Amino acid sequence: MVDIEHIRQLIEMMVENDLVELSVKHGEEELKLRRPNVAEAAAGASPAPAATALPATAPAAEGGEAAAAEDEAKLAKITSPMVGTFYAAPSPDTPPFVKVGSDIRRDTVVCIVEAMKVFNEIKAEISGTIVEIHVENGAAVEFGQPLFTVRRS
Template sequence: MDLKEIQNLIKFVSNSGVAEVKLETGDVKITIRTTLEGNTPDITYVQQAPMQHALAAPVAAAPVAAASAAPAAPAAPAADDNSKYVTIKSPMIGTFYRKPSPDKAPFVEVGSTIGKGDVLCVVEAMKLFNEIEAEVSGKIVKILVDDMSPVEFDQPLFLVDPS
């Protein structure tokens, strides 16, 4: 399926009033979802690699992994430095926001003292804004994600010093 066919499909779906269309052709899967506001399409493309390539990749990667094992050792002490901190992670996939709205101040900054249950940020998922609350009391040591960045499930967002 080429780009022109995909563009025509998007136009057709947005004009038809259908909420969602899934199309599977060979190794290409396309899902087009339209929203009620303005009928703008939300498109997800997934292309699966043939099995032959997937099996060959681990064999080729093994020598590279062995060569990179030596440089990884100096990075271990840095991880130990962060072991005294509590990591607050994203409970969902979405977009990370440090502020309740664009014209307001951020919920927390580095150095802010927080209590259990304080709102640290908002993660927007499917037009729903979910407040992420502190699991522990302490002081924000590091903010690990930029404002308005996409985040994954279980991705670290903040480091908190509980002492």
């Protein structure tokens, strides 16, 4: 019988080696593990946050509402590429990577997500200004969970 600690070690090995799928057979027992985001991993890309555009509201008749809708169309979310623990700073005694109002570029590290004792630097993947931080430091995050809202530049 496969114990949970052995499964954890296998998952950690998958993360460390960017494996998408792992199959282990021992006697009559067979264990198959598959990581999410298969299409991206199969293409050879490392896990990266998805920058998704927020849906724009329908254009309004009034100029103020139209301007608000246009402004909202420039907003995008940076989401977590994995399940783990969110860290806003590289260590507890250093300032956060970004704060509301910070200007970022595609290669700017915006946070760290710890998964299986591996600290993964999360890059913005878009350029703009941070307008909202959705997660508290040290909080658990899920795959696809919004971390930041960014106004594209």
